[in-house]
Amino acid sequence: MTEPFQFNASDVRIEKRETVFQGFFRMDKLWLTHPRFDGRDMPVFTRELFIRGDATCVLPYDPIRDEVVLLEQFRLGALHRSQTPWLLELVAGMNEEGETPEQVAQREGQEEAGLTFARLDRICDYLVSPGGTTEMIHLYCGLVSTEAAGGLFGIEHEHEDIRAHVVSATEAIAMIRDGRINNAAAIIALQWLELNRARLREEATQ
Structure with a gap:
């Protein structure tokens, strides 16, 4: 059997490109x-x-209280589905020129949820939909205290209107099963949390 990845980007020939x-x-x-x-x-x-x-997404998690912070905001792409177009998502933002994903995570944590992450654990990098877009997501779990979390956030002149919710990790994971959370970044991050939750909680008590 032939091994995968016998080709690379140099094997693609672009004859013409226009915007x-x-x-x-x-x-x-x-x-x-x-x-x-x-x-x-x-x-x-x-x-x-x-x-x-590229964009960076972060699941804020408090391992002591076993809670996550999820952001509710309007998403145009969900408007004509049989669901509300207000989705529960992660802290997220586009990577600006010269920024590292970790810097984006901290900036967006402040802007969208008033949070500063004590630690960022890398979950994975993934291509959103490589059949048609160039976007790559850098996905993290960010350790925080949720004691004073929650409220209204967003940059008004960028038309952001965000409500931050504090939810138990158990409830957030259940939201994947019943379809209340159906966006890729949140699903991947919460499934990673389910696999790593016990370890993170143990580390937080050491």
């Missing part, structure tokens, strides 16, 4: 070809690519 939309987001159209697994070359084909920078 077809530039607004709050950007969309490019590409004409490209690449080798096939059977040894032939793929005929030149076109794809539209949603150009979006």
Whole structure:
């Protein structure tokens, strides 16, 4: 059997590229070809690519109180689904030029939830939807105290309107099972927490 990853980015040939939309987001159209697994070359084909920078997401967790902070805010992409478009999500923000994911995590923790993370545990980096967008998520669990957490946050001139909720870890994990939480970053982070929760709680008492 052939091992995976026999090709890399240098095997892709881009014949032409043009920006077809530039607004709050950007969309490019590409004409490209690449080798096939059977040894032939793929005929030149076109794809539209949603150009979006990397982002950082953080699940705030208090291992002493065994609580998480989840942010409720309006999301346009969920508007025409059979659910409310106000979602429960993680602290999150786009990575600006020159910022590390850890710096983004701390900045967004303050802006969106009034939180400063005592420690950031890296969960993973993942591609959001690589069939059509460039976005990569840097995902963390951030240790905090939830004693005074919660309330209203967001930068008004950026049209942010955020309510921070303090929820027991048990309840938050249950929200995945019943569909109240159905966005990828929150699902991945909470499933990671379920696997690492006992360790984090033990470390917090040492």
